[in-house]
Amino acid sequence: MNYMMMKTVSRMTFLAVFVGWLMVWVFLPTKIYMQVWTPVLNSKLNSTYFGVQGTNLLLFTFPMMFIAALGCVYLHVQNKSENINKSKSVVRSHRLGFWRRPVLVMAPLGIVTAVELAFAAMFVSLLIWSLSNYLYVSFGHLHMHKAGEKVWEAKFRSVSLRLGYVGNICWAFLFFPVTRGSSILPLVGLTSESSIKYHIWLGHLSMILFAAHTIGFIIYWAITHQMAQMLEWSQDWVSNVAGEIAILFALAMWVTSIPRVRRKMFELFLYTHHLYTLYIFFYVLHVGVAYFCMILPGIFLFLVDRFIRFLQSRESARLLSARLLPCDTVELSFSKSPGLNYNPTSIMFINVPSISKLQWHPFTVISNCNMEADKLSIVIKRGGNWSQKLFQQFSSSVEHVKVSVEGPYGPTSSHLLRRHESLVMVSGGSGITPFISLIREIIFQSQNANLNTIPRVLLICAFKNSMDLTTLDLLLPISGTPIQISTRVQLQIEAYVTRENEQPAADAQKLIQTIWFKPNPSDSPISPTLGPNNWLWLGAIISSSFVMFLLFLGIVTRYYIYPISEENTSNTSTGTYNFSLSSLWDMFLVSCCILVASSAIFLWCKKQNFMEGKQTQKMEVPTPRTSPGSWFYEADSELESLPHQLLVQATKVHFGARPNLKKILLGWEGSDIGVVVCGPRKMRHEVAEICSTSLAKNLHLESISFNW
Structure with a gap:
C-alpha cells in the first residue's frame, strides 16, 4: 500500500513539474512573458553569480534535471518492488487501450498510435503558436537594423530570426530519445530504441526550420547589401560565422540520414553523424549562454549517458563461444556477472576493434538472465560489410576475438x-x-x-x-x-x-558448429556499469554533476566574468564580456563536471564489483562439444x-x-x-x-x- 501511494505521488509530481515546464514554453513567445514577466524575473534571478542565465536555468533547466534525478530513485524502488512481487498476478487493464492503437500507417512516419499522433499534433501546435506570437510581438515593435531599410525587409528579417527561435524548441527535445540510459523515457513506458523515430521527426523539423532561418538571413543580407555580415564574429552578440559552420555540419548529417542514403551507405551515415559534437559546439557559440540553458537538460543528460557508455566500452568483454548456424547466423555468448539483470527484447551494442574501432552495432539479446545467470547471448545475421568481416574471422580458426560492449538496454519490466x-x-x-x-x-x-x-x-x-x-x-x-x-x-x-x-x-545437423574461444586475462565479464544499484548511482551522477556545474558557474561568473564585464561596460569601445567566451565557459564547465562526477562514481562501482567479476572469471570454460543441431x-x-x-x-x-x-x-x-x-x-x-x-x-x- 505504501509503495502504491509513493508511486502515485511520484507520478503526480513528475506530471506537475513536466506540465509546468511545458507551460513555460507556451508562455515564452507571448507579450505578457516578454514585457511583464521578463523584467521581474531578470531582476530577481539574473544575479552576479549567474548573469543572464539565471532565469533560464531556473525555468528551463532545473525542472527536467529534477525529473531525471528523482526519476532514478523512482525506478530503483520500482525495480526492487517488482523483484519482490514477481510471483503475484497482474491485473490487466486496457482502459486506455484506444490510445495505444495504430491510427496512422505511413512509410515516412511508420506506425503511429493515437497517443503519438495526439502529442505530435500538440507539439506542432506549440511550434505554430510560438512562431505566430513571436511575429505578432516583433511586428508590433519593428526595429530597423539599417538606415533606409524598408518595412517589408525588416519583417522578412524578423521572420527569419523567429524561425531560429522555433527551431530551438525542437532542440530542447532532440536529445531525450537518444539517451539510452535515460531515466525519463522509462517513466512514460519508452525505451531509447522505440524512441528513435521521435529523434528522427525532431531532427527533420529542426533542420527545416534552421535551413529556412539560414537561407532567410542570406537573402536578407543580399537584398540589403550586407553580405559582409556572413563573415562577422561579433564579440558582444551572436556570431554569424559560428551559425554558418553549425548549419554546414547539420546539413551533412541531414543528407546522409535520408533513408535511401543511410541504407545504401550506412558507414557514411555513421561516421557523418559523429559530427554532432561539432554541431553542438558551434550551435552553442552561435546562440549564446541564455538560449543554451533552454536546451541544456537534453544535452546534459545525453552527455552523462554518452560518457558512462564510453567508460563501459573501455573494457573488453569475455567472449565464450560462437554458435554458427547454416542460415548465415551466429550466436555469440559472453560471460556476465550474476548481478547483471535485463528484460526480454533488450539490445546490446558491440564493437570489434579488429574490424572497425568506430562502428558500434546493436543486436538483440536472446538469453534470459534468470535461466542463464553467468552468460549473455546475442544473434548476428550476416549482411553488410561489417558482419561479413566478422564471419571471416570466425572461419579462420581464430582463438580469441576482442569485443567491447555497451548495454544491454531495454524495458524496465x-x-x-x-x-x-x-x-x-x-x-x-x-x-x-x-x-x-x-x-x-x-x-x-x-x-x-x-x-x-x-x-x-x-x-x-x-x-x-x-x-x-x-x-x-x-x-x-x-x-x-x-x-x-x-x-x-x-x-x-x-x-x-x-x-x-x-x-x-x-x-543440417552437420553444418552447425560451435567455436569456443580461449580466455584472455584482460577480458572481463559483462557487468552492470554502475553496479546492482544502477539507477541510484545514475541519479547521484546527474544530481552531483549538475550541482557542481551550478557551483562552479556561479564562482566563475561572479569572480571572473562579472568584474571583466563591469570594467568593459565603462569602456564603450570594448563592451561587456565576450559573447562566445561565455558559451565556451558553459560548455567547459558542463563537460568537466560530468567527467569528474561520472568517473569518480564509475571507479567506485568498479571497485565494488571487482571481487564478483574476479570470481566469474574463474568460472571454468566448457569443453568443446557438438552443437545440438537443428x-x-x-x-x-x-x-x-x-x-x-x-x-x-x-x-x-x-x-x-x-x-x-x-x-x-x-x-x-x-x-x-x-x-x-x-x-x-x-x-x-x-x-x-x-x-x-x-x-x-x-x-x-x-x-x-x-x-x-
Missing part, C-alpha cells in the same frame, strides 16, 4: 508477458530474435508455481529458405544446465518457408532431449506459402491478445493495419523495429 492473456508473435527473417528472449522468459516463468498467469503464445515466423529454420534452434539455450519445459507452456509455432515448395534432403530435420529423436521434442511437436512448417496474417490474427480466440511484430517494414505495416480495424478491438499491437 517484462510488461509484454504480464499485460495480456495471450500473445501472437509475428516475425519475418531475423525479426524472430526478440521473440527468442520472450519465449525463454515464458519457459522460466512456467516453472514458478506461484505465478498462475502464463500467456498462450502463437509464434508466426516467415523465412525465405529452409536453412533459416535452424534459427528456431536458438529457442533453447546452449548451456549445459538442464532445461525443463512445463506443461503450462502453451506454445504453438507456425513456420513459413516462402521460397521453397518442399523440404530439401539435407543434413531439430527440424529428421534427426534421431532418441538423441534429442525432452525440451527439443516438445518444441518439435509444437512446430508446424509450411513450404511455399506466406502467412495469411489477417485470417490468423482475427481468428485467434481471446478477449485480450497482445500482437507483437518484428520484421520488414511491409510486414509491420500490414499487421498494424489489421490491428487498427474495428474488427480487432481485442488486439493490442506492439511493434519492434530495427529500421531507423
Whole structure:
C-alpha cells in the first residue's frame, strides 16, 4: 500500500513539474512573458553569480534535471518492488487501450498510435503558436537594423530570426530519445530504441526550420547589401560565422540520414553523424549562454549517458563461444556477472576493434538472465560489410576475438508477458530474435508455481529458405544446465518457408558448429556499469554533476566574468564580456563536471564489483562439444532431449506459402491478445493495419523495429 501511494505521488509530481515546464514554453513567445514577466524575473534571478542565465536555468533547466534525478530513485524502488512481487498476478487493464492503437500507417512516419499522433499534433501546435506570437510581438515593435531599410525587409528579417527561435524548441527535445540510459523515457513506458523515430521527426523539423532561418538571413543580407555580415564574429552578440559552420555540419548529417542514403551507405551515415559534437559546439557559440540553458537538460543528460557508455566500452568483454548456424547466423555468448539483470527484447551494442574501432552495432539479446545467470547471448545475421568481416574471422580458426560492449538496454519490466492473456508473435527473417528472449522468459516463468498467469503464445515466423529454420534452434539455450519445459507452456509455432515448395534432403545437423574461444586475462565479464544499484548511482551522477556545474558557474561568473564585464561596460569601445567566451565557459564547465562526477562514481562501482567479476572469471570454460543441431530435420529423436521434442511437436512448417496474417490474427480466440511484430517494414505495416480495424478491438499491437 505504501509503495502504491509513493508511486502515485511520484507520478503526480513528475506530471506537475513536466506540465509546468511545458507551460513555460507556451508562455515564452507571448507579450505578457516578454514585457511583464521578463523584467521581474531578470531582476530577481539574473544575479552576479549567474548573469543572464539565471532565469533560464531556473525555468528551463532545473525542472527536467529534477525529473531525471528523482526519476532514478523512482525506478530503483520500482525495480526492487517488482523483484519482490514477481510471483503475484497482474491485473490487466486496457482502459486506455484506444490510445495505444495504430491510427496512422505511413512509410515516412511508420506506425503511429493515437497517443503519438495526439502529442505530435500538440507539439506542432506549440511550434505554430510560438512562431505566430513571436511575429505578432516583433511586428508590433519593428526595429530597423539599417538606415533606409524598408518595412517589408525588416519583417522578412524578423521572420527569419523567429524561425531560429522555433527551431530551438525542437532542440530542447532532440536529445531525450537518444539517451539510452535515460531515466525519463522509462517513466512514460519508452525505451531509447522505440524512441528513435521521435529523434528522427525532431531532427527533420529542426533542420527545416534552421535551413529556412539560414537561407532567410542570406537573402536578407543580399537584398540589403550586407553580405559582409556572413563573415562577422561579433564579440558582444551572436556570431554569424559560428551559425554558418553549425548549419554546414547539420546539413551533412541531414543528407546522409535520408533513408535511401543511410541504407545504401550506412558507414557514411555513421561516421557523418559523429559530427554532432561539432554541431553542438558551434550551435552553442552561435546562440549564446541564455538560449543554451533552454536546451541544456537534453544535452546534459545525453552527455552523462554518452560518457558512462564510453567508460563501459573501455573494457573488453569475455567472449565464450560462437554458435554458427547454416542460415548465415551466429550466436555469440559472453560471460556476465550474476548481478547483471535485463528484460526480454533488450539490445546490446558491440564493437570489434579488429574490424572497425568506430562502428558500434546493436543486436538483440536472446538469453534470459534468470535461466542463464553467468552468460549473455546475442544473434548476428550476416549482411553488410561489417558482419561479413566478422564471419571471416570466425572461419579462420581464430582463438580469441576482442569485443567491447555497451548495454544491454531495454524495458524496465517484462510488461509484454504480464499485460495480456495471450500473445501472437509475428516475425519475418531475423525479426524472430526478440521473440527468442520472450519465449525463454515464458519457459522460466512456467516453472514458478506461484505465478498462475502464463500467456498462450502463437509464434508466426516467415523465412525465405529452409536453412533459416535452424534459427528456431536458438529457442533453447546452449548451456549445459538442464532445461525443463512445463506443461503450462502453451506454445504453438507456425513456420513459413516462402521460397521453397518442399523440404530439401539435407543434413543440417552437420553444418552447425560451435567455436569456443580461449580466455584472455584482460577480458572481463559483462557487468552492470554502475553496479546492482544502477539507477541510484545514475541519479547521484546527474544530481552531483549538475550541482557542481551550478557551483562552479556561479564562482566563475561572479569572480571572473562579472568584474571583466563591469570594467568593459565603462569602456564603450570594448563592451561587456565576450559573447562566445561565455558559451565556451558553459560548455567547459558542463563537460568537466560530468567527467569528474561520472568517473569518480564509475571507479567506485568498479571497485565494488571487482571481487564478483574476479570470481566469474574463474568460472571454468566448457569443453568443446557438438552443437545440438537443428531439430527440424529428421534427426534421431532418441538423441534429442525432452525440451527439443516438445518444441518439435509444437512446430508446424509450411513450404511455399506466406502467412495469411489477417485470417490468423482475427481468428485467434481471446478477449485480450497482445500482437507483437518484428520484421520488414511491409510486414509491420500490414499487421498494424489489421490491428487498427474495428474488427480487432481485442488486439493490442506492439511493434519492434530495427529500421531507423
